[in-house]
Amino acid sequence: MTVEENKVVTIDYAIKENDGTLLEDSADEPLSYIHGTGVLAPGLEKAMQGAENGKTLSVELAPEEAFGSRKDELVLEVSREDFEDPQQVKPGLVFHAELDDEMRYYTVISVEDDAVVIDGNHPFADKTLTFEVTIREVREASAEELDHGHVHEEGHHHH
Numbered sequence: 001m002t003v004e005e006n007k008v009v010t011i012d013y014a015i016k017e018n019d020g021t022l023l024e025d026s027a028d029e030p031l032s033y034i035h036g037t038g039v040l041a042p043g044l045e046k047a048m049q050g051a052e053n054g055k056t057l058s059v060e061l062a063p064e065e066a067f068g069s070r071k072d073e074l075v076l077e078v079s080r081e082d083f084e085d086p087q088q089v090k091p092g093l094v095f096h097a098e099l100d101d102e103m104r105y106y107t108v109i110s111v112e113d114d115a116v117v118i119d120g121n122h123p124f125a126d127k128t129l130t131f132e133v134t135i136r137e138v139r140e141a142s143a144e145e146l147d148h149g150h151v152h153e154e155g156h157h158h159h
């Protein structure tokens with residue numbers, strides 16, 4: 001079976017910088033996702049379209065096809081009191097929040113008294129990256145998976 005929209009695809013992957021530095025990989029846990037739903041970087045999703053099960057790909061992607069360019073407007077100053085647990089706020093903390101009607105991950109950059117500077121840019125923004133992918137499985141998505149927009153693991157249903 002080949003990779004197409006609305007197929008459930010399972011991959012092993014590694015993301016590397018130009019100089020070969022490994023930034024992230026799937027290690028012992030392959031990633032399963034529904035193709036065409038925007039889970040993967042846009043350029044990677046394009047490169048995988050039509051690929052056969054079992055295939056290994058290596059794709060170099062510019063930032064705009066990977067995790068985007070850094071946007072200064074995603075660096076914001078907020079109040080420590082806005083956090084659920086103000087005492088736990090410290091540099092490096094990563095949290096998921098909706099600001100300006102968009103859910104994204106933010107990283108705390110600095111904390112000074114009540115002022116907390118957060119950055120909503122992806123940690124790999126602005127990077128040209130090489131994605132190495134091996135396709136482990138391609139299968140039809142169930143009607144329920146398509147309805148939910150995500151993969152259900154065999155035997156259990158977790159969100």
Ligand SMILES: [Zn+2]
Nearest residue numbers: 148150152159
């Ligand atoms: Zn579900």
